[in-house]
Amino acid sequence: MAKINIEPVRAFNVMRTIFGGFEEVGVSKNDCKNFKREINLFINEYDVEMMVENLMKKKEHLPDFSCEYFTDDENCLVGLFWLDGESKRNYQVFGDIMSFDATYGSNRYSMVFVPFTGIDNHNNNVSFGAALLASETAETYKWLLRCFLKAFGKQPDVVVTDQDPSMKKAIEELFIGSRHRLCMWHVMHKL
Template structure:
């Protein structure tokens, strides 16, 4: 065999204008199609893509757990696992000596693909719906792609896309009416209870915020440093849970207020911060901690809400 050649590897033309296909390029293409937050048309498409990826990487795939929407047979999520997932069953139904030694294939491999969707929505990787913010998901993809220039979209595109997907998560009329009635009853019983609701163009509840008297008192004493976290979501409507948190003199967390939002747009955050300041009689914080959501950061800068620091 001649030096520099490998047995079994085909030779390709070496002209500069000819692109040489390699296994790595195939894997890269499949990884992009299976990237965090990517969208597929069906469960079958995701399965075939993952099987192709597994074949290129040298392992096989088997179908794993699945979950349906409550009280329906409609699929909500599906997992595809490496065939080596799990461990060998140590139980033995017979004490007879086996004629041959069975090959151990279950080696606790953790490789898997999970896809999920909202009801009547598109199938996508479960990372965003698992409580990871859009900002963190995009940062992960930028890191995996060795830079934001290789992702194929900018952060604003990701926020706009997620906002479009979540338009159907507005609170239904019956639940919205019950919510507002609860707020009214609570305000009638507690003089200092504060609440506010933002409606969309169809008069559906988009965002709402509330705080009680203790929240206002705690903010008066401990509101110099404010933390806002938007990485959690509710189960039914997939609403963003946004607690306003501070730290008291015992180094314990205290709640200043709680909001639920249907999207993470700059307009929604501007409404939220305006409402929060109104609830706290205009008192501003000195420093603010956030989860680096770009839309939130834009709203903070637009409203000039970080006089000393923003982390």
């Protein structure tokens, strides 16, 4: 039940109903809470490894799924890029203009989230893929754009970003045929 996000007390109540009473369950509510806490403590040490392993299994078994990652000398995750079949179909249809931007590193790993997005015929955002990066250097962006090109096989006609000089450098080097434009919202926000 923990795997499908049923909290410990609710899981205990389900087991109580199934087995016919508190005494028939064999554990207490506190035992369920403690078990969930121990699982979380164990996962906390291996969560990045488990996530990468899960994505690599998807890549192995799903033909339209792509995933790339790289680590530093200390085997810490530096970059992770992934996309699914729907993202590939979105890019085939709506990939003439692509936007990507890095969020502030607000997660507990201080990694930035980099979504690749486009706009469909109804002016709705569509996803082309996503990445987590440990740093926002030109080299990590070059790695990311190489992964993007490997997954899609072609570059977009137009790339829209904020005023990040590292992104600009990577785009100029790898997306030679693309026009790079700045996002007006970011420009106005900084003004």
